[in-house]
Amino acid sequence: MSSLDTEILEELKKYSKDDASFKKLEELVGNMYASHQQLKGQLELLESAIRNDYDSILITELNLEKPGPKIVYVNDGFTDMTGYLPEEVIGKTPRILQGPKTDRAILDRLKRRLIEGQAFFGHSINYRKDGSEFINQWDIHPLLNKEGEVTHWVSYQRDVTEKKETAKAIFNTDFDELLKRTEEFTLKFSKDDSGNNIQCKYLTEGFEDLTGLDKAVVFDSGIDSVLHEEDVELVNKALGKAFEGEASTEYCRYKTLEGSYISVLQSFKPIMTDSGDEVESVKSVAKLELKES
Numbered sequence: 001m002s003s004l005d006t007e008i009l010e011e012l013k014k015y016s017k018d019d020a021s022f023k024k025l026e027e028l029v030g031n032m033y034a035s036h037q038q039l040k041g042q043l044e045l046l047e048s049a050i051r052n053d054y055d056s057i058l059i060t061e062l063n064l065e066k067p068g069p070k071i072v073y074v075n076d077g078f079t080d081m082t083g084y085l086p087e088e089v090i091g092k093t094p095r096i097l098q099g100p101k102t103d104r105a106i107l108d109r110l111k112r113r114l115i116e117g118q119a120f121f122g123h124s125i126n127y128r129k130d131g132s133e134f135i136n137q138w139d140i141h142p143l144l145n146k147e148g149e150v151t152h153w154v155s156y157q158r159d160v161t162e163k164k165e166t167a168k169a170i171f172n173t174d175f176d177e178l179l180k181r182t183e184e185f186t187l188k189f190s191k192d193d194s195g196n197n198i199q200c201k202y203l204t205e206g207f208e209d210l211t212g213l214d215k216a217v218v219f220d221s222g223i224d225s226v227l228h229e230e231d232v233e234l235v236n237k238a239l240g241k242a243f244e245g246e247a248s249t250e251y252c253r254y255k256t257l258e259g260s261y262i263s264v265l266q267s268f269k270p271i272m273t274d275s276g277d278e279v280e281s282v283k284s285v286a287k288l289e290l291k292e293s
Contacts, residue, residue, distance in 0.1 A: 004030055056081045056157035058094065059143070062150060064114055069093060069153060081159050083129030094155070097136070099127040110140070117142055117150055118204075121183045121287055123160065135161045184264075185210060187223075189239060189282040198239050201281070210288060212257030228253035228261055235266070242268040242282040254286070264288055 004012075004026065012029060016022035056078040060069035071089050079085055082097060089096065098107075106124045113120040119141045126136040137158045142150040185206030189198050200223050203215045217225060224232045231252040238248050247269045253261040264286040270279040 004033060055159055056155075058155045058157065060094065060153045060155070062152060064111055067093060072152065078157070081128075081134070081157065082126075088129075097126040099125070099131075099133070101125040101133065102127075110138070114140065114142075114153060118186065119285075123183070133161075134159045184285060184287040187218075187284040187286070189223075189242075189284065190280075191243065198236075198243065198282075207254075207286075210256075210262055211254055213255065226255050228255070238266075238268045239282060239284075242270045242284075243279050245270050245279055252286075262288060 008029070009026065012025050013022055016025055057073075057075040058071060058078055059073040060071050063069055070091055070093060074084075074086050074089055078089075084096070103124050106122055110120050110122065119139070121137075121139050123135055123137050125133055127133055137160045139156040141154055141156075143152040143154055145151050183206075186202075186204045187200050187207075188202035190201045191198055200218050203218055205215075207213070207215050207218070211226065213226060223235065227235055234250055235252055238250050241248055247267070249265060249267045251263060252266050253263050256262060266284055266286040269283045269285075271281045271283055272278065273280045
């Protein structure tokens with residue numbers, strides 16, 4: 001029995017010259033409808049899975065200049081978190097969530113990261129529809145088409161307001177100060193001409209924001225010089241595995257200008273050559289972690 005409803009079947013009959021053509025058209029449209037339902041189910045399943053980790057999902061167009069980027073999708077979690085219905089925000093920009101206490105420096109840093117096509121992780125004070133404040137944690141990533149071109153931005157968001165006091169109580173962390181800081185930095189490693197030594201060739205400004213150190217020290221003295229001595233072997237092993245094609249993630253500690261250390265969760269991902277048969281470089285992202293020492 002056809003899964004198409006009566007109204008659709010009646011329309012198909014209007015454009016069919018005989019029963020045979022109607023049957024073919026019914027089969028064709030029925031297959032398209034079944035495929036659509038399957039994709040819809042997969043998307044709903046994906047959204048349900050993501051919702052377990054994030055309160056809100058928001059997708060915008062690519063253009064970052066005003067009046068963009070325009071919102072093209074929000075999930076139910078966004079409405080629950082902000083009070084805005086989808087029809088109230090589609091076509092508008094995420095700036096509707098900003099207000100007097102929203103940190104402009106964080107927004108500028110966010111924009112620079114997105115212009116570079118990079119992901120961004122951070123916090124800022126946002127405002128609900130009723131005007132109340134909340135601390136919004138963003139995890140923003142580019143969406144790519146089949147050609148590898150960025151087409152949209154997807155933002156996974158969580159209300160972490162309650163963590164403000166929790167962070168102070170458990171981690172003895174000034175959360176307000178933490179909000180003003182970059183939450184991550186990205187490194188890129190390559191091998192020298194001999195193929196024996198691994199060198200850091202690229203490092204984002206987030207390293208300087210988080211550690212207070214000049215990133216030139218990494219280029220001049222190597223990554224070992226800014227790591228806790230107990231973590232040097234751990235990081236070098238992770239880099240070695242990445243250049244053999246194996247991705248990994250490790251906790252490690254970086255020195256700061258004040259002589260203390262910050263803990264980060266650092267990923268190591270091999271980047272292959274165009275031919276796909278050799279590791280060309282290693283991309284590493286270090287995210288600031290709130291964890292007990």
